[in-house]
Amino acid sequence: MATHICHDNKIKEHFEGSIFWVHVSQEFDNNKLVGKLYEAILKKTSYLRTDQQMVEAISNELNGNKFLLVLDDAWHKNQYDWERFMLYLKSGSPGSRILLTTRDQGVAEAVESTCTYKLAFLSDEDSWNLFQQSLRLAAKGLPSEFVEIGREIIKKCGGVPLAIKILAGVLRNKKTVDAWCALRDSNMWNVDDIEDRVFASLRLSYFHLPDHLKQCFVYCSIFPKGYKIYKHQLIGEWIANGFINPMNEIEQVEDVANDCFDSLLKVHFLQDLEVDEYDEMEICKMHDLVLDLTRQILQGEMVSHSQNATIGNSQKCRYLSLASCNENIEVKLFSKVHAIYISGDNFALNKPIKKRCHVRSIILESMGATNLLLPLIPKFEYLSYFRISHASCRAFPEEISHCWNLQALHVTYCRALTTLPESIGKLKKLRTLELSCLLDLESLPQSIGDCHNLQSFLLRGSGIREIPNSICKIKKLRVLNIMHCRSLRQQWSEFFGTLCNLQSINLAQIEGIHNLFSSFACHKLRTLTLSGTEITRLPQCLTLVSTLEYIDLQNCWGLLELSEGIGNLERLEVLNLKGCSNLGGLPVGIGQLTHLQRLHLFVIGGSSEHARISGLRNLNLLTDNDLEIKIIKYVEDPDDAEKASLKEKSGILNLTLDWSSNGAEGCSDSLEEEPLLDMEKELRVLNGLEPPSQIKKLNIYNYKGKHFSRWMMKQRESSCSDSLLEQIDPPHFTQLTKLVLEQFPNLENLQGLARLPSLNTFVLKGMPNLVELWTSSPALVSGEEGKPCCIDHEQVEHCFPFLSTLVMSDCPKLK
Known part of the structure; x- marks a missing residue:
């Protein structure tokens, strides 16, 4: 219900998009809640921010603004704690609202709710x-x-x-x-x-789950309620614990684990899959009731310590979860446990760990500089998966190499970490290395090239200036993900000339990328992400990589052209060109990419080397919601516009048609009157670009015709009578909520504009010759005298019954 409320268009409009969602969960920690509130409102990570900084930023952001805040899944009943937390929200303007969801009536009473709504069960x-x-x-x-x-x-x-x-x-x-x-x-x-x-x-x-999914499912019992689960990390944890067994030598264990993840998602045991806005990785959650089920199934095999309770039997413990625990923990728990999750370091061990343990995976979060377990890691010689996050440690112990079975090492948000041990090269079984948000880390050990089994290397948001060329010795490397490393200055030619097994390359937001693939041997490449880079031309060699399925060039503002022969990429499903504002046109052959599902931008070029707009005809699988077509003025044959078959592409929900490359900024061409023949051609082109009937948002810029499109006008005539409203044409674009028409220098009227029953925003700008704006048909006459009918408010409201925002500017002749 809360989700539906947040997605409602009227709610969005009322709060002007200031709608925020915070998951509270059973553990009420004021500092953590402030961090969650900061991330929800500021859209920035709370990492590196003090509580005072975050409180001030929250207050400044909310000051004078009307907002809706959802506090989801609350359990805490202490009225004083709630009153203290609510102080952070006082700066919002009158009309702000807080929506709290809970399964406990006592929580609603503790927050002194002004209105309590108890959801009924479904019929x-x-x-x-x-x-x-x-x-x-x-x-x-x-x-x-x-x-x-x-x-x-x-x-x-x-x-x-x-x-x-x-x-x-x-x-x-x-x-x-x-x-x-x-x-x-x-x-x-x-x-x-x-x-x-x-x-x-x-x-x-x-x-009724298959057996191989059951153990993957119950493993998730170690996470706290409301925990953000990163897909790539969970997959690594399953592999480390021996849950994933490929059926043959051809299958990659990561691919099998990925299928298991998708299966649990399909049955809703995992839910809310999305891409994290900070590190651009897929995350999901587990419903509290489902998490309770995992622990109920395991019974005594899972021990959970938290602020409020201890659950489980230490005698049979296989899974250990310590969330903000401040108790003494019995060392004997570690003798049989296979997976450990620990958040916070306020606990203590009742005696030193002396025996070697059989732990397979360890997750440490929010640890101080005196991390209790980090020096003990060498004791876990069978350890296969190790993740440490938000810790204050400055270095790893060299003895990490004693973990001879380590397959995955994830180090994230450890700001103080400056070096990795040279002994990392002794981890011969290491398959995954993730280093994320390590701002003080400036170099990597040369020995990393000795990790010959490494298949996935992820480096994000670090101060590293150069990656050792020794990594080129890792012939099994399949995934190279290097993002947001502003200090990195790298010569890439040796990398891509030798790493022949790479299947995924991600260099988002990396500076200094120009001649990227002067030498190229990645003939198994499936995904390539270069978003936000300075690349100017997509290399020709990529058109020979028949395995490519995904190319992301979003916000590559310097990109001028793609490669000839791009039509050879028959498997390509994604070619993300969103934000490539300087692209001069798409190459001939783009229409051969019949598996394409995401494109975002189609630019019509002015030369014979560029694809015509009719190249869109065969792209029937476009399902990316947004499509922007630019420089339509280069369409020479109006019939090509109709051949594009836009109205058949039901996956397009937001469409932008731009006769120039400048959008709402206007066309740089002269606004002088066009020859009549050109005007007619403009109208025929616009008529041919009819959107699909399911369209929700339509933007049209820099159109130079005198008349508007037939598909946006009423098709039948009517006469004035008592049943006038019943005789109007049935609406065509029933889901259209926003219509923007800007920079129409020659348009004179919008007589007979069609009925748009869902329209709530209508924008008209830059129309120097627009004289009339009528919503009813010009054919409506009042009988014998042939005079136009009176247009009353009832008729207008019938055409746009939900219109709430009308913007008109630079229309000097409009009365």
């Missing part, structure tokens, strides 16, 4: 509709016997959306009636309490 029919939506394509044409059984199953869920979606995800892969009947007839449903019924549905879904 049987709404439950069934949600079930069908969650089944997706599987619900179409569902045989009657499946429908009957499905309805019986859904009725047992008690109208709880989470249970319904998870069961639908599991049943999507069950193809027989017997499988559905087995789930329906399970004796786990034999409970009366609604909460027990929900857990029964979740447990049933778990038991």
Whole structure:
């Protein structure tokens, strides 16, 4: 419900986009909440910020602004703690609102809620509709016997959306009636309490998972509630714990683990997949009830210590989770434990660890300079996965090399870290090395080239000036991800001339990239990201890499041209050109990329070497929502515009048509009157560029015709009568919410503009010759005298019933 509220267009408009979301969770930590609030409001990482800095920044950002803040999943009942936290939000203007979600009425009372809304359970029919939506394509044409059984199953869920979606995800892969009947007839449903019924549905879904997914699922029990789970890190943790077993030598273990992740996402055991705005990596979450299920399944095999409670049996412990724990921890816990998660360093061990342990994975977060466990890492000789984050350590112990089985090392947000040990080269099994946000790290050890099994190297936001060329010796390297390293000055030719097994290259925001691929041997490359770089031309050698599926050139402002022969990339699904404002045109052959799903920008060039607009005709898989077509003035044949078949491309929801390359800034051409023939051609071109009927936002810039398009005008005439409103044409663009028309130097009127029932924003700018703006048809006459009908407010409201924002400027003749 809260999500739907935040996505509602009226809500967005009312709060002018100032809508923020903070997950509170069971652990109420004022300092952590301030950090979450800072990140939500400022859209910046809270790393390196003091509490006072963040509080001041929050106050300044909210000052005088109306906002909506969602505090999700709150459990804390201490009224004083809430009052202290709410002080940070006092600077907002009147009309600001805080929406708090909780499963405990006592929390609503503690915050002294002015309005409490208790969500009802879904009705049987709404439950069934949600079930069908969650089944997706599987619900179409569902045989009657499946429908009957499905309805019986859904009725047992008690109208709880989470249970319904998870069961639908599991049943999507069950193809027989017997499988559905087995789930329906399970004796786990034999409970009366609604909460027990929900857990029964979740447990049933778990038991119907394939065995290899069950252990991946319950592993997530070590994370705190509301925890942001990074996909690439979770996959590494599964691999380290031996959960992933490829069926043959051809399969890569990371690819199999990726499939497991996707499977858990499809059944909603993992949810809310998105790209983190700070480090551009995929993250997800686990619902609190689902996390409770993992711990219930493990029972005593999982020990959890937190501020509030200790759960589990130390005798059988396999998973240990210490979140803000300030207790003495028994060393014997480490004798059998396989996976450890620790946040904070206020705990103590009751005695030193002397025996070698069988721990497979360790995650340490928010550790001080006197990190208790870091010196003990060599004791964990079977350790396969190690991640340390937000720690104050300045160096790693050289003894890290004693962890001979280490396969993944992740070091993130450790500002004080200045060096890595030279002994890192002794980690012969290391497959993944991630170094992220290590601002004081200026160099890497040359011995990194001795990690011959390294397959993934991720370096982001560090002060490193040069990467050792010894990395070129790592022939198994598949992923090279180097981003936001402002001090880096690297000669890349040796890298890409020798690393022949690279499948993914990411050099986003790296400066000094010009002649990138003078020597190129990466013939297995699948993804290439150069967003925000200074590249001016996409190298010709890339058109020979038949495996390429993804090229990201977003915000490459210096990019002037792509490579000839780009049509050879038959597997290409993404060619992200968003923000490439100086691109002069797309090469001939772009229309051969029939698998393309994301493009963002189509530029029409002025020479025979450039693709015509009709090149869009075969790009029927575009599903990236946004498409901008620029320099339409170069369209010579109006029939080419119609051949582009924009109206058939239902995946385009936001469309921009620009006759120049300058957008709303206006065309640099003269505004003198155009020859009549050119005016007619302009209109024919615009008529041919009819958007799909599902369009939501439409921007048109620098159009020079005298008349507007036929597809935006009423197609039927009507006469004045008592039933005038009923005789108006049915609306064509029923989902259009925003229409922007700017820099139309010759347009004289907008008579007969079509009915747009969802339009809430209408912008008209830069129309020096616009005289009339009528929303009703000019053919409306008042009978015998042939005079126009009176246009009353009722008619206008019928055309734009939800219009809330009307902007008109630089229209001097408009009355």
